[in-house]
Amino acid sequence: MQQVFNAPKSIKKNSTFTFCPGCDHGVVVKLVAQLIDELNLQEETIAVASSGCSVFLYNSLDVDCIESPHGRACAVATGIKRAHKAKGKNKFVFTYQGDGDFASIGLCESMHSALRGENITTICINNTNYGMTGGQLGPTTTMGQITTTSQTGRNEEYHGFPIKTAEHIALCNGTSFSTRVALYDVKNILNAKRQIKKAFEYQQKGYGFSFVEILSTCPTNWKLSPQEAHKKIEEELIKTYPLGIFKDIENE
Numbered sequence: 001m002q003q004v005f006n007a008p009k010s011i012k013k014n015s016t017f018t019f020c021p022g023c024d025h026g027v028v029v030k031l032v033a034q035l036i037d038e039l040n041l042q043e044e045t046i047a048v049a050s051s052g053c054s055v056f057l058y059n060s061l062d063v064d065c066i067e068s069p070h071g072r073a074c075a076v077a078t079g080i081k082r083a084h085k086a087k088g089k090n091k092f093v094f095t096y097q098g099d100g101d102f103a104s105i106g107l108c109e110s111m112h113s114a115l116r117g118e119n120i121t122t123i124c125i126n127n128t129n130y131g132m133t134g135g136q137l138g139p140t141t142t143m144g145q146i147t148t149t150s151q152t153g154r155n156e157e158y159h160g161f162p163i164k165t166a167e168h169i170a171l172c173n174g175t176s177f178s179t180r181v182a183l184y185d186v187k188n189i190l191n192a193k194r195q196i197k198k199a200f201e202y203q204q205k206g207y208g209f210s211f212v213e214i215l216s217t218c219p220t221n222w223k224l225s226p227q228e229a230h231k232k233i234e235e236e237l238i239k240t241y242p243l244g245i246f247k248d249i250e251n252e
């Protein structure tokens with residue numbers, strides 16, 4: 001097995017990613033692991049993954065991990081956070097889930113967790129389709145986008161409109177922080193790390209629900225090279241999904 005140099009302490013030794021080549025998931029997992037190290041959270045973290053490409057998070061992250069059923073990550077995280085709190089323990093709890101998981105099958109759990117101001121953090125990977133199951137139309141599929149279940153492109157009459165998750169979550173009173181970031185160049189990767197850090201710190205400060213939506217490549221289902229997929233995010237996707245902070249409780 002090839003030795004991994006400079007790997008964060010919170011990445012499992014000899015772990016192998018199951019993500020497709022060029023998928024941004026691997027970058028996010030590395031940023032999350034670096035922050036767990038920097039904030040000294042490894043011992044107190046419980047990560048909640050879900051169905052979808054996030055499912056093997058426990059293979060990579062060296063923290064306590066639990067799998068939730070599809071769409072139920074925020075509900076499971078709520079239970080974990082509250083049950084430990086009831087015993088006087090403050091665990092650091094975050095969900096790591098796809099956009100279909102968070103904003104379609106799990107929309108009810110997700111939005112009500114934000115409305116209740118659950119003191120958890122969510123990392124939501126928006127790759128504009130149901131990635132793991134073969135690239136079907138999801139809640140974030142953009143207008144005109146071709147997927148395996150919208151072969152002539154998403155259209156208003158038949159499929160309706162995509163959800164702008166970060167903006168919707170920002171409208172919930174219990175949300176402390178809501179942002180959308182991308183990873184198509186170094187500047188954006190460093191910004192994504194700063195935003196995830198803020199979301200983690202807001203949970204540590206007990207501010208309530210903190211949310212980071214990350215625009216991610218899906219080269220396999222988009223049928224693009226990794227480079228073309230990043231270009232698509234930079235040139236097309238951010239028109240539908242603008243980057244920025246939509247709620248920050250410390251700057252209101």
Ligand SMILES: Cc1ncc(C[n+]2csc(CCOP(=O)(O)OP(=O)(O)O)c2C)c(N)n1
Nearest residue numbers: 051052053070098099100101129130131132
């Ligand atoms: C209740 C239930 N319905 C459907 C599925 C099948 N399923 C597994 S992953 C998935 C799609 C996940 O898409 P998304 O959440 O966007 O994550 P991605 O794979 O794109 O990262 C579906 C529909 C399931 N596991 N459970």
